[in-house]
Structures are given as C-alpha cells and as structure tokens.
Amino acid sequence: MSGNERKILKPVGGVIPYSALEWKGGGCMVVFFRGCNFRCPWCHNPALLSFTVDQDEQLGLAHDLDLIWGELARVNEWVDGVVLSGGEPTLWGDLCAKVALKIREEFPGLKVLLDTNGSRPDVLKVLLRDQLVDGIRMDVKADPANPGEFSWVCGGIDGELVRNVRNSIDLLASWDWEGEVVFRTTVLPGYNYAYLRRILSYLEKRGVSPTQFYLNPFRFTGVRISRSWLDDCHRRWGSSAVATEAQVREWEWALQKGESAFSKASHPEEYSKRVG
C-alpha cells in the first residue's frame, strides 16, 4: 500500500472544550478544522494544514465529528458559544454548514462564531443566508489592493484566492444582519502604522467601519519562518522590526478611533515617526 492510500480525510483537528480568551462575548468551545489553502509562514497551527491523517491515527469520519458533540454535551452549560476555527473551516463546505446547523438545533442557546481566511465567499454566503452563524472574524493578512503582495504574505497563493478574499470582504461588508463581523490583521515584521492604515483604507472603501478592524501581534510560531523570510519582509516594508504588543494595541486603538486620538499632542515626534 502506498503512503497516499494510507491517508484519509479527517475534518476535526482538535477541540478546546473551554476558552475564556477566544471570544470577547464570553466563554466558548473552539473546534479546529483541519486543512488550509494558504501557507502563511507564521501559521500558528501548522499541524492542521493537511486535510488528511494516517489511516492508523483515527477511526472514521463519524467518530471524528463525535469529538465535537461529546465535548459540547459535557460543557454546553458553561460556554456561551462555539468558535469554528482551524485550519480553514469553510473548505469543508457543506460539512461546516451542517456542524453549525446541528449546534443551532441541539444547543439553541449557544452562539456560533466563525474564523476564516475569506477564501470561500460561496460558503460564507450560505452560512449568512441560512443564519447559521452569529459572528464572523475574517483575516485580512495584507493589503488586498495589492494582489502580488497579498499572495506573497500568504505563502504564494494564486490570484483566484486573492480575488475570493476581496469578494468575501465585499460580501461581509454589505450583508444586512444582526451578527458581528470583524476583520483582523496580524502585524508582520516590517508592517508599520502607515501600511496598516492602507489596509483599513481598503476596507473602509468597501463600507467597513474602523471599529470592525482589529490587529494581532506577530508571534514567532511558524515553522516556515526563516532568516531569508525576515529579510524579504525587510525589503518589502522597509523594516524587519517586530511591533511590540503595546505598539500593536496603540495602533489598533488609533486606527479604530482616528489618528487625532493617537497621542499626537503629547508625543508629536513618535506620532510622525510611526504614521510617517
């Protein structure tokens, strides 16, 4: 038997039964779907990038999904919601929608939240149309106005995926619903305030409010981070400096509130250095 024949699809890569950190709305369970169509060098979950595992490692699809239902039966009284994360949950299409629907039907008090890289606007549309989610957090990893740069940041994805990301932004910005939509950017080495402002400008032109834009600090967790990758960041954005968590929170606050709120009066030199 070849190596490929021993590999089988496995949607669920793991479950955190309770997290107080994942969602500002309360405690939640987190389901990590396997598989991703991006290859971000700093990916925080590289073990989840493959859709398959060795046949010997698991017992079948039904058993795999039972991990969700078993844990949810145990913790549903303590959590306020379930976050579908990954990997990229929307790549499982119907299965992702079915999991959301089953949570709706069997645990009606729980919110359903989705983390996505935005590469499947068709699946997002189904989840929104059928009211299967209460909130969506979409990553915007670079400036979508520059497809080549966006592709590079995501590990060399093809142009169609970048177009899909742009379509997802348009969809989420224009969808009329009660749910929460948030866009997030990880502040990669070299990203500065001016570059983050460009990303927000792109979003604002599509109708996104600055208060929907959040930043994540960069962490050296990716297995594909290398000296040459950092040097490339340096070449592209003029600096390989990594913003501290305090800087990231300050920039996020300034982007959400407007630049006039950004310590301009009390720190004019620092302001002009960062805003450029």
Ligand code: SF4
């Ligand atoms: S989109 Fe997310 S899961 Fe996929 S490679 Fe990038 S960081 Fe990893």
